[in-house]
Amino acid sequence: MTNNCPIVLVHGLFGYGPDEMLGVSYWGQAKNVHCPLPLFEASVGPISSSHDRACELFAQIRGGQVDYGKEHSEQAGHTQTGRTYTNGFYRDWSEKNPIHLVGHSLGGPTIRMFQYLLSQDFWGKGTNERWIKSITGISPVFNGATLCYWLGCSETDGLVKERKGQFLGNLLKALVAIMGPTFSRVYDFDLKHWEDLGPRRREESIPAFLKRVEISRLFDGTDNAAYGLSLQCLLEQNRMIATFPDTYYFSYVTEQTVIIPGFGYHVPVPIKMNWFLAQGSWYMGKKTFTKPFYPGFKNADWWENDGAVSSYSKMFPRISGDHPVAGAFSDSTDSLEPGRWYWQYLHGFDHLDIVMMPEPWQITKQRAFYSDLFFRLSALK
Numbered sequence: 001m002t003n004n005c006p007i008v009l010v011h012g013l014f015g016y017g018p019d020e021m022l023g024v025s026y027w028g029q030a031k032n033v034h035c036p037l038p039l040f041e042a043s044v045g046p047i048s049s050s051h052d053r054a055c056e057l058f059a060q061i062r063g064g065q066v067d068y069g070k071e072h073s074e075q076a077g078h079t080q081t082g083r084t085y086t087n088g089f090y091r092d093w094s095e096k097n098p099i100h101l102v103g104h105s106l107g108g109p110t111i112r113m114f115q116y117l118l119s120q121d122f123w124g125k126g127t128n129e130r131w132i133k134s135i136t137g138i139s140p141v142f143n144g145a146t147l148c149y150w151l152g153c154s155e156t157d158g159l160v161k162e163r164k165g166q167f168l169g170n171l172l173k174a175l176v177a178i179m180g181p182t183f184s185r186v187y188d189f190d191l192k193h194w195e196d197l198g199p200r201r202r203e204e205s206i207p208a209f210l211k212r213v214e215i216s217r218l219f220d221g222t223d224n225a226a227y228g229l230s231l232q233c234l235l236e237q238n239r240m241i242a243t244f245p246d247t248y249y250f251s252y253v254t255e256q257t258v259i260i261p262g263f264g265y266h267v268p269v270p271i272k273m274n275w276f277l278a279q280g281s282w283y284m285g286k287k288t289f290t291k292p293f294y295p296g297f298k299n300a301d302w303w304e305n306d307g308a309v310s311s312y313s314k315m316f317p318r319i320s321g322d323h324p325v326a327g328a329f330s331d332s333t334d335s336l337e338p339g340r341w342y343w344q345y346l347h348g349f350d351h352l353d354i355v356m357m358p359e360p361w362q363i364t365k366q367r368a369f370y371s372d373l374f375f376r377l378s379a380l381k
Contacts (some may be wrong), residue, residue, distance in 0.1 A: 005377075006099050007035065007100045007377060008042055009041045010102065010110055011042070011046070011105075012107045013047065014046045018043070020187050021187060026041075027104075028354075028358060028363075028370075033371040036374060036375065037377065042061075049076075050110045052223065054117055058123060060085050062093055062125070063087055064084065067123055068082065068193060077218075078217070082193045095131055100136070101136065102136045102373070105138075105139050105141055106225060106228065107137075108137035108141055112142070116241040118132065119244070130244075134249070135248070136251070139308070142315075144231030144233065144235070144293075148229045150284075155291070160224070160226045160227065234320075235319055244339065250329070251316060252343070254349040264300055265286040266286070267285050268307060274307060274350050277350050287302065308350075314343070323341060348362075354369065
């Protein structure tokens with residue numbers, strides 16, 4: 001072990017923290033293997049934007065009250081401050097005592113946004129990008145998810161649109177309305193900074209409460225996870241967020257599709273892919289967009305997937321910005337260099353197999369994956 005930097009795990013869309021879901025771990029076998037470094041599990045807004053999630057992550061690690069920023073909060077339409085964390089994960093955190101960040105799915109762009117805000121000293125605590133030793137994405141959405149357009153985001157601007165058949169926005173509203181006030185002890189949406197999404201008031205009728213949730217500004221702009229998963233959002237973020245020269249960058253690419261001979265389309269591996277993800281995989285595996293999102297855009301690049309995110313999106317930030325790429329890496333850490341992106345395929349895993357829902361025959365593989373990951377991070381110079 002060449003460093004003693006703590007590891008912080010950051011969940012993805014609809015994820016949760018260690019004190020939720022009656023103790024069922026979001027991270028599967030990750031908490032059941034030996035980790036040579038201190039290991040912490042964050043709990044951030046499951047349907048919030050990468051910005052808001054990053055702000056919540058900062059408060060959890062350092063301790064103190066969540067500060068979303070005055071300008072951002074005014075533009076978004078929510079309060080500037082949120083929950084207070086009396087005890088942070090790592091009170092000695094600094095440039096001299098950095099951390100490793102591991103993000104699954106939406107956790108990938110979240111931890112990149114987090115490092116960007118640190119580089120800007122967003123919270124006025126003297127931070128910089130070197131407070132982060134490494135960034136690791138597991139099935140990360142580094143370049144956007146084409147699936148979000150199937151669920152209702154606009155192909156034109158990435159926003160959740162109010163239209164017939166719009167699924168994602170209506171699903172989010174229904175979950176917040178039904179689950180938020182009732183099941184917060186089991187599953188917390190972490191939306192207390194959105195005052196218009198509070199529990200039903202004593203004098204408030206059910207239709208009035210549902211209407212209040214429906215018209216919330218959370219669903220009417222860019223400060224939500226739906227927009228945060230769009231290619232439009234990640235185009236902007238990849239231009240803005242640098243690949244910093246002193247940080248190690250890794251990505252693990254899950255996929256579970258096969259190619260249809262003669263067509264080039266990708267379809268889910270029969271029987272093996274989680275049924276919940278399979279329909280979306282069919283959509284992504286042959287989706288054709290009429291207008292390119294960026295120069296050089298090719299539909300076929302985005303067809304291989306894991307049921308939720310295209311492999312093309314996971315490898316490294318690639319659709320905008322300047323991000324040096326080292327390429328695929330092996331298990332050895334001797335040749336790894338900071339300031340460059342490394343990636344590795346995890347063939348035969350869908351988007352949930354690598355975290356909470358592995359198939360029975362994958363449990364041993366999942367344990368080995370996290371054991372190797374933790375060892376690799378501890379061996380970084």
